[in-house]
Amino acid sequence: MSSSSSSSTASKKYKINVPCTSANIGPGFDVCGIALSKSLSLIVTIPLQQPAETTLPKIIYTGLDSDNVPLSPYRNLLTRVALYVLRSHDITSFPSGVLIEAHNEIPFGRGLGSSGAAVIAGVLLGDLLGNLNLPKSRLLDFALMVERHPDNVTAALEGGFVGSYLRELSPEDMSAASIPLAEVLPEYPPDAGPDWGKDPPLPPKGIGHFVKFGWAKEIKAIAVSPRFELATAKARGVLPESYSRKDMIFNLQRLAVLTTALARSPPDPDLIYDAMGDRVHQPYRMTLIPGLPKILTTLTPTSHPGLLGICLSGAGPTILALATHNFESIAAEIENIFKSEGVEVDWSLLEVDERGSTVEETQ
Numbered sequence: 001m002s003s004s005s006s007s008s009t010a011s012k013k014y015k016i017n018v019p020c021t022s023a024n025i026g027p028g029f030d031v032c033g034i035a036l037s038k039s040l041s042l043i044v045t046i047p048l049q050q051p052a053e054t055t056l057p058k059i060i061y062t063g064l065d066s067d068n069v070p071l072s073p074y075r076n077l078l079t080r081v082a083l084y085v086l087r088s089h090d091i092t093s094f095p096s097g098v099l100i101e102a103h104n105e106i107p108f109g110r111g112l113g114s115s116g117a118a119v120i121a122g123v124l125l126g127d128l129l130g131n132l133n134l135p136k137s138r139l140l141d142f143a144l145m146v147e148r149h150p151d152n153v154t155a156a157l158e159g160g161f162v163g164s165y166l167r168e169l170s171p172e173d174m175s176a177a178s179i180p181l182a183e184v185l186p187e188y189p190p191d192a193g194p195d196w197g198k199d200p201p202l203p204p205k206g207i208g209h210f211v212k213f214g215w216a217k218e219i220k221a222i223a224v225s226p227r228f229e230l231a232t233a234k235a236r237g238v239l240p241e242s243y244s245r246k247d248m249i250f251n252l253q254r255l256a257v258l259t260t261a262l263a264r265s266p267p268d269p270d271l272i273y274d275a276m277g278d279r280v281h282q283p284y285r286m287t288l289i290p291g292l293p294k295i296l297t298t299l300t301p302t303s304h305p306g307l308l309g310i311c312l313s314g315a316g317p318t319i320l321a322l323a324t325h326n327f328e329s330i331a332a333e334i335e336n337i338f339k340s341e342g343v344e345v346d347w348s349l350l351e352v353d354e355r356g357s358t359v360e361e362t363q
Contacts, residue, residue: 010047010048010049011045011046011047011048011097011363012045012046012048012361012363013043013044013045013046013361013362013363014043014044014046014128014359014360014361014362015041015042015043015044015358015359015360015362016041016042016044016121016124016125016128016357016358016359017039017040017041017042017357017358017360018039018040018041018117018118018120018121018124018156018157018357019035019036019037019038019039019117019155019156019159019353019355019356019357020035020036020037020038020039020040020105020106020112020113020114020117020156021033021034021035021036021112021113021116021117021151021152021155021156021314022034022036022111022112022113022221022223022313022314022318022320023111023113023149023151023152023155023313023314024151024278024281024311024312024313024314025161025258025276025311025320026254026255026258026275026276026277026278026282026309026311027250027251027252027254027255027258027275027276027277027278027280028151028163028255028258028259029251029278029280029281030149030151031151031163031164031165031255032151032161032162032163032255032259033113033151033152033154033155033156033161033162033164034155034160034161034162034215034221034352035155035156035158035159035160035352035353035354035356036112036221036223036350036351036352036353037350037351037352037353038105038106038112038348038350039105039106039117039353040102040103040104040105040106040114040117040118040121041102041103042078042100042101042102042103042121042125043099043100043101043103043362044098044099044100044101044125044128044129045098045099045100045101046095046097046098046128046129047095047096047097047098050095050096050097051096051097053096054093054096055096055097056073056094056096057073057079057094057098057099057100058098058099058100059071059073059076059078059079059100059102060099060100060101060102061102061103061104062101062102062103062104063102063103063104063105064104064105064106064107064108065104065107065108065114066104068108069102069104073094074193074194074196077115077118077119077122078100078102078118078121078122078125079094079100079122079125080122081118081119081121081122081123081125081126081142081146082094082122082123082125082126082129083126083197084122084126084142084145084146084197084200085122085123085125085126085127085130085132085142086126086129086130087197087198087199087200088142088200088202088203089130089132091130092198093194094129095129098129100125102121107225107346108229109229109230109231109232110225110226110229110230110313110316110317110318111225111230111312111313111314111315111316111317111318112223112225112313112314112318113152113155113156113314115147115152115232116143116147116152116153116155116156117152117156119143119146119147119153120139120143120153120156120157120357121357122146123139123142123143124139124357124359126142127139127359128359136157136158137205137206137208138205139157140153140154140157140207140208141203141204141205141206141207141208142203143157144166144203144207144208145201145203145207148166150164150165150166150208150210151164152314153208154208154210155356156356156357157356157357158210158212158356159353159354159355159356159357160212160213160215160352160353160354160356161212161213161214161215161259161262161263161352162210162211162212162213163210163211163213163259164208164209164210164211165208165209165210166207166208166209167206167207167208167209169204169207213259213260213262213263214260214262214263215262215263215352215354216262216263216264216265216266216267217265218265218266218267218324219262219267219308219322219323219324219352220322220323220324220327220349220350220351220352221320221321221322221323221349221350221351221352222320222321222322222323222327222330222331222334222347222348222349222350223313223318223319223320223347223348223350224318224319224320224321224331224334224335224338224345224346224347225317225318225319225345225346225347226289226317226318226338226343226344226345227343227344227345227346228317228343229317230288230289230315230316230317232314232315234288235285235288235315235316236315238284238285238287238288239280239281239284240284243279243280247279247280248280250277250279251278251279251280254274254275254276254277254278255275257271257275258272258275258276261275262322266324267308267324269301269307269308270301272308272309272322273300273301273307273308273309273310275309276308276309276310276311276322278311281312281315282296282311282312285312285315285316288316288317289312289316289317290338290341290342290343291337291338291340291341291343292312292316292317292319294337295310295319295334295337295338296310296311298333298337299321299330299333299334304326304329304330304333305325305326306323306324306325306326306327306329306330307321307322307323307326307330308322308323308324309321309322310322319334321334327349331347331349334347335347
C-alpha cells in the first residue's frame with residue numbers, strides 16, 4: 001500500500017455543526033428559541049488505530065473570541081462536556097490522538113446562545129468519540145444537566161422555532177437533577193485534570209420536552225449586536241422574584257398568538273408586532289442596555305415597512321428584529337439609536353436554521 005493510501009485511511013474525519021440560537025422571542029421567556037444561521041463547527045479527526053503513546057485531544061480554535069478559549073481538554077467547555085458524556089458511559093478517558101478543529105461564528109456573551117451551542121457540540125463530541133449512538137432525546141438530557149434552560153439547547157439541537165420545558169421529576173430523579181451545576185461541570189476548576197469528575201451524576205431520562213412550531217419562509221432575523229458582553233447571570237439578577245397576574249396574562253396571551261402567527265404566510269405585521277410584547281424580562285433589563293427603550297418603542301411596521309417585530313435576543317444585549325424586507329434600513333435605524341448612546345454594533349441578516357445540529361463523516 002502506498003504511503004498516500006495508508007495516510008488517507010489512517011483516520012476518520014467528522015464535522016459537527018451547531019447553530020446559534022435566540023431565546024425568549026418577546027413574550028416566550030425561558031420557553032421559546034430559534035436556531036439561526038451562524039454556527040459553531042468542529043472538524044474532528046479520529047485515528048482508526050489508537051497510537052501506542054497516550055495523548056490528550058489537541059484543540060485548535062479559530063473565529064470569534066478565540067483568544068478567550070482555554071485549549072486544555074480538561075478546561076475547554078467542549079471537551080469537558082464530552083468527557084462528562086464519556087464517563088457517564090464508563091469510558092474513563094479520551095481516545096488518544098484526536099484532533100479537534102473548532103471554528104466559531106457566535107459572539108460570546110451577546111445573547112446568541114454561545115454557551116448552549118458549546119454544550120450541544122460537547123455532547124455530540126462525546127457521543128462521537130464514544131461511538132455511543134445516543135438518541136436525540138438522551139443527547140438533550142445530557143445537555144440539560146449542564147445548561148438547565150432548555151430554550152437555547154433545544155433549539156440548537158433540533159433547529160427551527162421551538163417551545164420547550166423541563167418536566168417535573170420523580171423523587172428518585174430529584175437527587176441527580178438537584179446537583180449544583182458546579183458539581184457537574186465546574187467553571188474552569190483549579191484542579192481540572194484526569195482525576196476530576198470520574199463518577200459523574202447521570203441525567204434522569206426525558207428531562208426536556210419540546211414542540212417545533214412552524215415558521216413562515218418569508219421571515220428573516222436581523223441580529224444587531226452591541227460590542228459589549230452582558231453576562232446571563234447579571235441579566236437574570238435584575239429580574240423580580242414574582243410578577244403580577246396582569247403581567248403574566250399579558251405574556252401568556254401574546255405567546256399563544258405569536259407561536260401560530262410566525263408560521264402563517266404571508267405574515268401579518270400588526271399581529272406579530274403586538275404579539276412580541278413582553279412584561280416579564282425586557283422592562284427590567286432596560287438599564288443594562290443603553291438605547292433599548294427607544295428601540296422597542298420607535299421602530300414599528302408603520303415607520304419601517306417590512307418589520308414584523310423586535311425584541312431582546314436571549315438576555316441581550318443583541319437586538320433581534322424579525323422582518324420580511326427592508327433589512328438594511330431597519331438595521332441602520334437600530335444602529336443609529338445605539339450610536340446616539342455611544343455604543344458601536346455589528347449586525348447580520350440571518351436565516352432560520354431548520355436542520356439543527358448535524359454530525360457528518362467527511363472522510
